Amino acid sequence: MGRAPCCDKGSVKKGPWSPEEDRKLKDYIHTNGTGGNWIALPTKAGMSITPSYTHLHFCTCACMHVHSCHGDVSGLKRCGKSCRLRWLNYLRPNIKHGDFSDEEDRVICALFAAIGSRWSIIAAQLPGRTDNDVKNYWNTKLKKKQLHLLIAAAAHGQQYGSRPPAPPFALEQQHHHHTSSTSIASLGQLLMFGGRGGDQQQQQQYTSSFSSVDISNNTSAAAVGLQESFMFGGLQFQQQEEETNNLLSPPAASSSGNDIMTYEHHEMISPSGFFFYGDGAGAAATQEGTRFLY
DNA sequence: AAATTAACCAACCGCCAAAAA
DNA sequence: CTTTTTGGCGGTTGGTTAATT
Incomplete structure (x- = not known):
């Protein structure tokens, strides 16, 4: 009954993401997309990378980079939920980092006043900003x-x-x-x-x-x-x-x-x-x- | 220069609704 | 219909950096 467990909680890695993990996740998603299944993604990411191949992709800075992937095929030892968060909040293209503009301030204040801490809705009005970013900005x-x-x-x-x-x-x-x-x-x-x-x-x-x-x-x-x-x-x-x-x-x-x-x-x-x-x-x-x- | 405090922010946790078995 | 997972969301934590004493 029900679905199979998503991951072995004991064996997944926690804490900050390494550049290598970021690369694996980005490479996989650029090639395959998320496939609507974050839970299955970590095991696939890395597995799909052919050893020592080079490819082009658009990085988060919107520049085109050449990446060489040297076949660590071990897969990401991360929970799918963690992958999703990392992708949505940091790795996905066109994420804006850095200072918020006065206009963005106004939008956040106005929407917070109107709807409260619905950060995803507020962030949706601010291109390139994530809900986590907006939330952090508001709170700090x-x-x-x-x-x-x-x-x-x-x-x-x-x-x-x-x-x-x-x-x-x-x-x-x-x-x-x-x-x-x-x-x-x-x-x-x-x-x-x-x-x-x-x-x-x-x-x-x-x-x-x-x-x-x-x-x-x-x-x-x-x-x-x-x-x-x-x-x-x-x-x-x-x-x-x-x-x-x-x-x-x-x-x-x-x-x-x-x-x-x-x-x-x-x-x-x-x-x-x-x-x-x-x-x-x-x-x-x-x-x-x-x-x-x- | 060292210790302490404050600020920042990435990531985790837990909850919930919807979907799947 | 029931049980369990998944995806998404918001709250919170804790590590790191900056500022202050």
């Missing part, structure tokens, strides 16, 4: 960059307190049927978390830890700063809203007569994350299953 750099902007903008908002105050807002956790307001600090932390369904518990735990902080009485300037931070981040609210609605099923939104806009719970609503809308309201953050009261 962009997230902090956004947070600094947020903090700076909050400070700016306090410094120029005469700006038009933003209306108070609150986050209401629907799942738990209680209302909790949040602070700019917790919003920053939401940014730190991101994530989708699987992280909900963590997110909710964190959010609830801030639930007693209410900015509605004293930090309208901070709320203004929050809006600005996302402006600085290059997000285009109105456009983003459209894109989000195209990408995801739109939440059932209703606006009551007393300026309270309620987003009913919808499983596809900004799963991580931030939910944006324009029209002078700026940006605010919410979570899946969270009603945003404004």
Whole structure:
């Protein structure tokens, strides 16, 4: 019953790939493709290489190289899953390495705001970038960059307190049927978390830890700063809203007569994350299953 | 110059849905 | 229909390098 095991877990190699392993994998895939079967690939890779032959192929740098393959026919001692990852994240053609452009930053921020940590979807909008790359970039750099902007903008908002105050807002956790307001600090932390369904518990735990902080009485300037931070981040609210609605099923939104806009719970609503809308309201953050009261 | 800390990123792990036997 | 594998995805880890003390 079922399939045969994919590989002997005990005999496969782990850790960084050697140039020789990379060469074997590249050569095999250039010649044969993946064949839709990563699990079988490691044993085939290397086996198909005729000793001491020379061939041309396009390398990851998009240049044509001449490779001489001197018949190590032992095959790759790697799990197919590992081969797939290595190929997709590093070896396949047209992979872009190096710094992300401002435009790429904007795309990542906007999409993260809209759909959360769906890295494969985000990476698909950035030619040459892998989900792993985008994820790493977000976690190590962009997230902090956004947070600094947020903090700076909050400070700016306090410094120029005469700006038009933003209306108070609150986050209401629907799942738990209680209302909790949040602070700019917790919003920053939401940014730190991101994530989708699987992280909900963590997110909710964190959010609830801030639930007693209410900015509605004293930090309208901070709320203004929050809006600005996302402006600085290059997000285009109105456009983003459209894109989000195209990408995801739109939440059932209703606006009551007393300026309270309620987003009913919808499983596809900004799963991580931030939910944006324009029209002078700026940006605010919410979570899946969270009603945003404004 | 050495030790410590922070940042980076490739690769692994575990989960899930779909497919295969 | 049930069981098991596969492919894909996102979260996390740990090794390496850079920066700081």
